[in-house]
Amino acid sequence: MRWTTILATLMIATLCWASPAPAASSDDDIPSAAQSGQVTLPDTWRAVRQGEAGFIAGQPASRGVLIQSEGETWRAARNGKLAWYGGLALVGVTLAIGAFYVIRGKIMLEGGPSGTSILRFTKLERVGHWLTAGSFLVLGVTGLNMLFGRWLLEPIIGKTLFSWLTWAGKWLHNIGGFFFIAGMVLIFVLWARDNLWDRYDWGWIKDGGGLLKKGVHPPAAKFNFGQKTQFWMVIVVGTLVASTGLNLLFPFTLGDIHLMQVMQLVHAGLAVVMVLFILGHIYIGTIGMEGPTSAVTTGYVDREWARQHHSVWVAEEEGKTAKPAE
Amino acid sequence: MARMKFLCDAERCIHCSGCVTACKNEHEVPWGINRRRVVTLNDGKPGQRSLSVACMHCSDAPCMAVCPVDCFYQTNDGIVLHNKDLCIGCGYCFYACPFGAPQYPSTGNFGGRGKMDKCTFCAGGPEVDHSKAELEKYGRNRIAEGKLPLCAEMCATKALLAGDGDMVSTIYRERVMARGFGSGAAGWGQAYGKKG
Numbered sequence: 001m002r003w004t005t006i007l008a009t010l011m012i013a014t015l016c017w018a019s020p021a022p023a024a025s026s027d028d029d030i031p032s033a034a035q036s037g038q039v040t041l042p043d044t045w046r047a048v049r050q051g052e053a054g055f056i057a058g059q060p061a062s063r064g065v066l067i068q069s070e071g072e073t074w075r076a077a078r079n080g081k082l083a084w085y086g087g088l089a090l091v092g093v094t095l096a097i098g099a100f101y102v103i104r105g106k107i108m109l110e111g112g113p114s115g116t117s118i119l120r121f122t123k124l125e126r127v128g129h130w131l132t133a134g135s136f137l138v139l140g141v142t143g144l145n146m147l148f149g150r151w152l153l154e155p156i157i158g159k160t161l162f163s164w165l166t167w168a169g170k171w172l173h174n175i176g177g178f179f180f181i182a183g184m185v186l187i188f189v190l191w192a193r194d195n196l197w198d199r200y201d202w203g204w205i206k207d208g209g210g211l212l213k214k215g216v217h218p219p220a221a222k223f224n225f226g227q228k229t230q231f232w233m234v235i236v237v238g239t240l241v242a243s244t245g246l247n248l249l250f251p252f253t254l255g256d257i258h259l260m261q262v263m264q265l266v267h268a269g270l271a272v273v274m275v276l277f278i279l280g281h282i283y284i285g286t287i288g289m290e291g292p293t294s295a296v297t298t299g300y301v302d303r304e305w306a307r308q309h310h311s312v313w314v315a316e317e318e319g320k321t322a323k324p325a326e
Numbered sequence: 327m328a329r330m331k332f333l334c335d336a337e338r339c340i341h342c343s344g345c346v347t348a349c350k351n352e353h354e355v356p357w358g359i360n361r362r363r364v365v366t367l368n369d370g371k372p373g374q375r376s377l378s379v380a381c382m383h384c385s386d387a388p389c390m391a392v393c394p395v396d397c398f399y400q401t402n403d404g405i406v407l408h409n410k411d412l413c414i415g416c417g418y419c420f421y422a423c424p425f426g427a428p429q430y431p432s433t434g435n436f437g438g439r440g441k442m443d444k445c446t447f448c449a450g451g452p453e454v455d456h457s458k459a460e461l462e463k464y465g466r467n468r469i470a471e472g473k474l475p476l477c478a479e480m481c482a483t484k485a486l487l488a489g490d491g492d493m494v495s496t497i498y499r500e501r502v503m504a505r506g507f508g509s510g511a512a513g514w515g516q517a518y519g520k521k522g
Contacts, residue, residue, distance in 0.1 A: 041373050045510040054365035054377070063426060064365050066379055067516055071422040075388045146394045146416070154396060163395045163412040170414055251417060252433075261421050 062256060074261040082265060083147060086272040090144075093276045097283050107289040110215065114304035118317060120295040128190050129296045131183030132234070135176045140275050142169035142176070147268060177245050184238050191231060194222040200312060201225040221312040226284075233277050241270045329404040330447055331491035331518060332478070333498055334378045337508035338485035341366055341376035345477035345486050349380075352448070352476045353465025359429045361445040362477055378477070378486050380445035381406065381427035382517035389419035389428060403469070404491075405447040410463045415439040424516050447488070448475040491518065 048054075053064035121129065145153065145166060154162040203218050204225040210216040211226075218224070223231065244267035247254055285292050291305035306314045341364055349355065349362045362380035367373075383406045390398035390406060397412035398419075408419075417439055420428040430439035441463075450467030453460035460467060468476060478488035487494045502509045 041368075041375065041510070044367055044373060044375065045512055048367065048512050049516070052367075054367040055369040056363055056365055059360075059363065063363060065426060066365055066367075066377060067424050067513060068426060069424055069516065071388055071424050075392050075422045079391055150394055150396045159396065159409075159412055163397065163414060166395050167414040170416060257421060260417075264418075264421065 068257065070258050070261060074265065077265055078147075078268070082268055082272075086269070087148065089272065089276055090279075093279055097279060097288075101283075101288065104212070106287065107211075107284075109290045109302065109305050110308060111304065113291075113302040114307075116303045117300040118303045118306050118314065119299055120301045120306065121299045123299065124186075125190055126296055126299055128183055128186035131179055132187055132238075133183075133296075135179035135183060136274075136278065138172050138176045139180060140271070140278070142173040143268070143271055144275070145169050146173075174249055177242060177249070180238070181242050184235065184242070187231075188235055191223070192235075195228045195231045197228075201228070217308045217311070219311045220309065221316070222310060224310070230277060230281050233274070237270050237274050237277075241267055241274060244270070328490035329492070330383060330489065331404070331494050331514075332380065332382055332447075332475075333487045333494045333511055333514065335485045335487065335498060335501065335508075336367075336375040336377050336510065336512065337501075337505070338483040339364070339376040339378060340483055340485070342482060344480050344482055345378045348476045348480040349445070352468075353446075354461075355443070355465065356431055359431065359443050361427075361429065361443065377512055378481075379425055379427075379513065380477070381423075381447070382425055382513055383445075383447055384424075384517040388422035388424065392418045392422045394418060399452070401449065403447075403449075405449045405469070407446055407449060407451055407464075408442065408444070409452045410441040410443075411452075413441045415441055425513065445475075448473070 044052075048066045049069070051065055051068055051070070053061055054066060055061075056064050146169070149162065149166060153165075157165075198221055200219050200221060201224075204210075204220055207216050207218040209224060209226050210218055244263045247263045248260070248267060251260055285296070291302055292309070295301045303314070343364050346360055346362050346364060350360060353361070355361055362378055364376055364378045366376045368375065383400075383404055385404065387398065387400065387406045389408075390400065393408075394416060395412050395414055397409045398406060399408070400406050415430060415438070417428075417430070419442060420426070420430070427444045428442045429444060430442055432438060432440050446464050446467075448466060448468035450456075450460045450470065451464035453463065455467050455470040468474065473479070475488040478486045487497060498509075498511060
């Protein structure tokens with residue numbers, strides 16, 4: 001009984017020894033571990049392919065990782081979904097705004113300006129707006145350049161100039177982020193209360209904000225529902241973009257390379273969403289409507305414009321103070 | 327034209343780190359950067375193996391694909407090189423690389439990494455062959471002298487193979503056949519596999 005077992009074992013061992021015969025394999029034409037009979041470490045090599053770390057004397061543990069295949073996932077997501085869907089959305093929204101301009105035209109001030117003005121935003125409010133907006137413009141342009149510049153700008157201006165611009169852009173982006181955070185904190189403190197839901201919002205939504213039909217002006221307080229949506233988008237998405245951005249600025253402080261990859265995707269993806277919203281904001285604040293732009297430059301708007309778009313706010317302001325605006 | 331590849335035979339690597347030292351000395355790689363590293367698996371346990379790894383000069387190189395300033399290029403030999411004058415030190419190639427090859431002179435915050443450095447397969451960079459600028463930025467250009475990477479040349483046990491991919495795989499296949507065990511060629515599928 002016992003010797004037969006030994007004999008059988010020996011026979012199997014001899015067979016294995018005699019027939020390494022590696023045929024075709026998965027890794028090019030290299031025989032795979034499974035096909036050669038003896039001292040193979042299939043589990044070890046599988047673990048290595050799945051990112052298992054080995055040991056290197058005197059170096060951080062992360063350097064022991066031989067194959068980090070998540071990098072390919074990150075690459076596919078960034079160069080694939082993010083770049084394509086992000087790019088399509090940017091082009092799509094720009095075209096949609098253009099179409100809206102062609103169809104609806106500039107929303108004019110009905111009956112013309114009244115000639116008297118009213119203070120819409122104080123100096124501090126305007127500083128808050130431009131701290132956020134100015135830094136956002138820089139961050140948006142330099143950020144989009146990091147994602148799309150290589151395909152759109154580099155072929156036109158050449159590698160050397162493009163590299164220099166992108167290098168400068170990266171530094172502006174790194175520093176601009178702090179101005180954006182400061183601006184965001186300021187506008188949150190100044191405007192959060194005025195951006196809470198109020199009784200006029202439902203009416204504004206039902207009337208489509210008066211955007212689609214001429215002569216429709218749903219009542220609104222200091223901010224209408226559209227502006228409130230924009231505001232909370234900036235605060236919520238902006239906070240996420242800023243916090244992921246800080247993580248990219250201080251790499252590997254909170255986590256490993258996989259966290260960095262996720263952070264980059266979240267940062268870039270949400271930033272594109274933000275740019276899409278802000279495109280609409282810039283449009284309606286400038287070429288899309290007559291009257292509102294001066295609110296963030298001089299601070300004053302025409303009283304008639306204010307009555308049409310923020311009737312409740314005008315009434316409140318006029319009730320607060322008997323004396324007319326300067 | 328030959329298609330240059332690296333292969334490390336884990337059954338032969340004795341973890342002497344001669345490849346790391348040879349590379350560092352040949353290219354005068356700055357402090358804090360090792361273009362090549364030797365990783366030990368199952369350290370101190372049965373089945374302990376060591377592997378030398380650096381840039382594998384992938385067929386469809388992820389670093390090349392994600393670089394925002396397009397500073398990488400691939401030679402006719404399949405060697406992946408980069409232009410340090412264009413590099414902005416963003417770190418994206420390091421996020422993408424499966425082998426952790428890209429290195430940076432500093433690990434500072436604010437993206438203060440400096441210009442990326444990695445294995446050049448001893449093929450220098452975009453500067454004029456054997457120029458001072460090439461030596462200072464990328465190290466020596468042995469390929470232009472008709473030589474192969476020094477790490478593999480210096481390998482005492484000939485565990486690390488570098489050269490024409492077909493010859494490298496032939497040598498490795500013969501070894502595996504002769505000894506009848508120990509294969510795997512870690513990283514080959516990842517670097518040269520699917521994408522030709």
